[in-house]
Amino acid sequence: MFILSQNTSVANQFLLELRDKELQKDRMRFRKNLERLGEVLAYEISKDMDFTQVEVESPLEKTKEYSLISQPVIISVLRASLPFYQGFLNFFDKAESGFIGAFREEDSNENEVSIKLGYHASPSLEGKEIIIADPMLATGKSIIKTIETLLTHGKPKKIHIAAAFAAPEGIAHIQNNLKEIPYSLWLGTLDEKLNKLFYIVPGLGDAGDLAFGPKL
Numbered sequence: 001m002f003i004l005s006q007n008t009s010v011a012n013q014f015l016l017e018l019r020d021k022e023l024q025k026d027r028m029r030f031r032k033n034l035e036r037l038g039e040v041l042a043y044e045i046s047k048d049m050d051f052t053q054v055e056v057e058s059p060l061e062k063t064k065e066y067s068l069i070s071q072p073v074i075i076s077v078l079r080a081s082l083p084f085y086q087g088f089l090n091f092f093d094k095a096e097s098g099f100i101g102a103f104r105e106e107d108s109n110e111n112e113v114s115i116k117l118g119y120h121a122s123p124s125l126e127g128k129e130i131i132i133a134d135p136m137l138a139t140g141k142s143i144i145k146t147i148e149t150l151l152t153h154g155k156p157k158k159i160h161i162a163a164a165f166a167a168p169e170g171i172a173h174i175q176n177n178l179k180e181i182p183y184s185l186w187l188g189t190l191d192e193k194l195n196k197l198f199y200i201v202p203g204l205g206d207a208g209d210l211a212f213g214p215k216l
Contacts, residue, residue: 001171002044004037005189011040015189018164019204031083031211034135037164038087041186045072045131045160046091048184071095072160073125077102077134077146080208084164085133092131098122100149102142104198113198115141117149126154135207137163137187138200140173147178156181164188164207167200 004011014033017023024030051066071094076085078101089095101118132146143161150156159181161174166187174185191200199205209215 001185001187003187003190004040004044005187009040011037011188014040015164019202021205024204024210027211027213034083034164034207034211035087035090037135037188038084038133038162039090040087041162041188042088042091042131045162045184045186048160049129070128072129072131073098073123073156075100075122075130075132075146075150077132077142078119080135080206080211081133083211084135084162088131088133088162096123098125098130098150098153100146102146104142113139113141115139115145117145120149122150122153124154125150125156127157128154129158129160130156131160131162133162135164136200136203137161137166137170137174138194139167139198140170140177143170143174144177147181159183160186162186165200165203166190167192167194167203169194 005015014036018030018033050069052069053064054067055062056065071092073096074085074088074092075098076082078099098121100120103116104113132143134143137143161183171185191203193201195201
């Protein structure tokens with residue numbers, strides 16, 4: 001499990017600004033910081049991928065450089081992930097993409113939260129590496145349901161689960177329920193816990209609402 005905030009870098013500034021309740025009022029800045037975190041995590045994930053040396057001819061002479069053997073498929077978990085996903089697409093600019101609409105539906109007794117999936121579209125995932133981009137990894141249920149849905153499009157070679165903010169409960173849920181496919185976790189930061197409403201604490205609130213406005 002990779003946690004970006006364990007080492008200080010400019011990414012810590014992005015995390016700070018995403019949390020700040022006053023700076024959150026600037027939706028463009030909020031979206032941009034999610035995009036920037038996506039870019040930084042894309043760079044880190046690329047270190048775990050396979051490269052090959054290829055010959056390239058500069059204006060002066062031929063040389064060799066490393067090139068990705070294959071591009072990943074990037075999965076955006078709508079709607080909150082759109083700016084975060086864009087950061088990954090900026091770096092893996094030839095990647096195919098998939099989209100899944102997921103939303104939480106709180107139980108009437110407030111002791112459970114269920115995840116509903118709506119729209120989804122994906123290319124073939126058979127034998128490919130995929131990156132699931134979801135800025136908030138809270139209960140982990142949306143990730144597991146997303147993966148179950150994605151498996152109808154083929155069995156991937158490996159899954160990279162990327163989140164800007166995560167809770168230990170969500171990590172545990174993934175570890176307990178994702179056994180058959182190799183996966184890695186790539187986090188901006190790992191927070192303390194979930195509160196009784198299943199939001200990440202200290203977290204930042206509702207990423208979708210902060211990026212795009214409150215929903216009815």
